[in-house]
Amino acid sequence: MRYGFVIPYGDARTTAELAALAEEHGWDAIFVWESIWGMDAWAMLAAAAMTTERIKLGTMLTPLPRRKPWDVAGQTSTVDNLSNGRVILSVGLGVAGDSRFWMFEDDPGRVVRAEQLDEALEMLPHLWRDQPFEFEGKHYRARKPADLMPPAPPPPVQQPRIRTWCVGAWPRRKSMRRVAGQDGWIPNYAPAGATERTEMTPAVLADGVTWIREHRAQQGLTMDGYDVVMEGTTPADDPAKAAESVRPWAEAGANWWLDADWSSMDPAEVRAAAERRLSAGPPRIE
16 A cells, blocks of 8 residues: 545645655655646645655646646656656546536536547647657547657656556546546546446445456456555554554555545645654554
8 A cells, every 4th residue: 555645735845845744754645636717736746845855745636637738748747857757647537516526518428528528638648758649539649740849848757657646436437438548547426327426435446446457357457556546534543443444445445545634725734744643654554
């Protein structure tokens, strides 16, 4: 099991300082929230890259249909080079039905956003090379230029692509096929007929992991290096209780635990709580 920490709010300086603290106390990754209108997540992660040497740096998460794939490719490549190959890109459809996330545009709907997500995921490995390419999708395209194009961003250290985690709604097959082809699953539970978000359980997670394993085997792929990511909140002052919160998920097949506390967005409260939790170390299971 590897352990990450999600910073719910903070500027680039705070992120850089908390990332160094996380590395000092044995955490494996630090994540920031990519907002629609707010502080730039990739500038924050670039700052964190300069204060750390080992831990992974990622978003939790990037609403990829809200972004241009070529912009995301340039930002992630820049930070991956700066950090010597430590970026994790976490992607999903983006929040639906929440006016805070649709202040500047209309929600095109889940079907369109799913199409955009699939096309962007297909384009990104091409964009993470320094060669022009051709792509023709319903929402995005790429044409080889007739003349010399402006310099492409240098390819990331990670090849053939930056490590990419994707939200997947179990047991919806189209969603699960998408995540099975990436590098990790951020689980969501969406049983047939459910009108609201349904709670994920270790038993449900285990079923999803089994399906991914079998689907990847059919494609000639193994689970070696594949990540299953769970997120939750554990206490800073009770290591045994923290570990016991994580254990059922590890037994169900998760190999990443992300500690996240979204109870406050007040900068001072977030900073103080993050320092306490990071200094206590990750909720390691024996």
